[in-house]
Amino acid sequence: MSDKLILYNIPSKVDTWSGSVAKVKYLLDANNISYETVWVPFNKIGETLAARGIKPNPEPPLYTLPAITIGDLTISDSSKIVKYFIENQDDLIKKGILKDEFKAYNDLVTPEFFQYFENFIIKSEPLHDLIYKLLLANEVHLLNDEDQQPFIESRLIKGVDIPAIERQAKELNIARIWENATNFLNRDLKESFNYPGLQRDKFLTGKFVYGDELTWADILFFTRFNHLEELAKANVEYSKIPENGLVDSEWIKAWIKRVEDIIN
Ligand SMILES: N[C@@H](CCC(=O)N[C@@H](CS)C(=O)NCC(=O)O)C(=O)O
Numbered sequence: 580m581s582d583k584l585i586l587y588n589i590p591s592k593v594d595t596w597s598g599s600v601a602k603v604k605y606l607l608d609a610n611n612i613s614y615e616t617v618w619v620p621f622n623k624i625g626e627t628l629a630a631r632g633i634k635p636n637p638e639p640p641l642y643t644l645p646a647i648t649i650g651d652l653t654i655s656d657s658s659k660i661v662k663y664f665i666e667n668q669d670d671l672i673k674k675g676i677l678k679d680e681f682k683a684y685n686d687l688v689t690p691e692f693f694q695y696f697e698n699f700i701i702k703s704e705p706l707h708d709l710i711y712k713l714l715l716a717n718e719v720h721l722l723n724d725e726d727q728q729p730f731i732e733s734r735l736i737k738g739v740d741i742p743a744i745e746r747q748a749k750e751l752n753i754a755r756i757w758e759n760a761t762n763f764l765n766r767d768l769k770e771s772f773n774y775p776g777l778q779r780d781k782f783l784t785g786k787f788v789y790g791d792e793l794t795w796a797d798i799l800f801f802t803r804f805n806h807l808e809e810l811a812k813a814n815v816e817y818s819k820i821p822e823n824g825l826v827d828s829e830w831i832k833a834w835i836k837r838v839e840d841i842i843n
Pocket of ligand 1 (some may be wrong): 599
């Protein structure tokens with residue numbers, strides 16, 4: 580089997596519907612890695628990954644994207660994928676999959692940091708309503724029609740009732756949710772970030788999130804800003820969100836541009 584790289588993505592009404600897939604896509608794009616996209620409808624994720632030898636997760640969802648295939652190896656889960664790239668850099672350069680040093684990693688940004696960072700964002704109170712109410716109510720409509728019911732059912736298994744969230748979402752104060760998220764992302768984040776051992780003088784002071792090189796931390800941040808914003812904006816019902824989106828800090832605006840220049 581050839582060693583070409585495949586990225587499995589979920590077809591939808593937007594470019595990349597899943598934030599988790601977007602992270603890996605941005606990572607590949609930031610590194611100029613060539614890959615083929617295989618589109619796997621949401622309700623076919625399980626059978627596709629099982630056929631590629633992926634073991635089910637202990638709890639639902641049993642199979643998730645993103646996944647990549649290189650030769651006869653398939654890896655699912657964004658953290659595992661980035662870990663694989665980090666640990667197999669030399670081999671991947673020899674195979675021509677990576678072109679040079681892997682952008683997205685430095686010694687200070689360990690896999691533990693990635694996990695911390697992700698949990699920190701996902702569990703942050705000021706982002707809670709944006710992520711768990713507004714976007715959850717929106718994102719179902721952005722999936723292809725035939726995948727919407729399977730998605731609703733997959734969430735119900737985990738106790739998340741999307742139709743109920745949708746009904747509640749109609750009562751939400753969208754401007755308020757947006758303001759909380761904007762304040763957090765633009766101002767409070769820097770103060771409240773408290774990772775043990777983090778060299779705070781390097782955090783949000785250089786060109787990128789952590790120093791002057793793009794790291795996985797930039798990809799995680801970028802996904803949160805851009806991807807969440809894209810999803811929110813794509814829904815007509817919530818088109819009233821402020822023009823400037825989630826960004827009003829000059830540093831963040833300039834940083835988004837720097838990341839976009841590398842990804843595009
Ligand atoms: N920890 C996983 C999470 C991935 C994930 O939750 N993917 C979703 C799409 S955003 C999925 O494939 N869900 C399948 C399902 O819920 O059945 C990662 O980072 O890769």
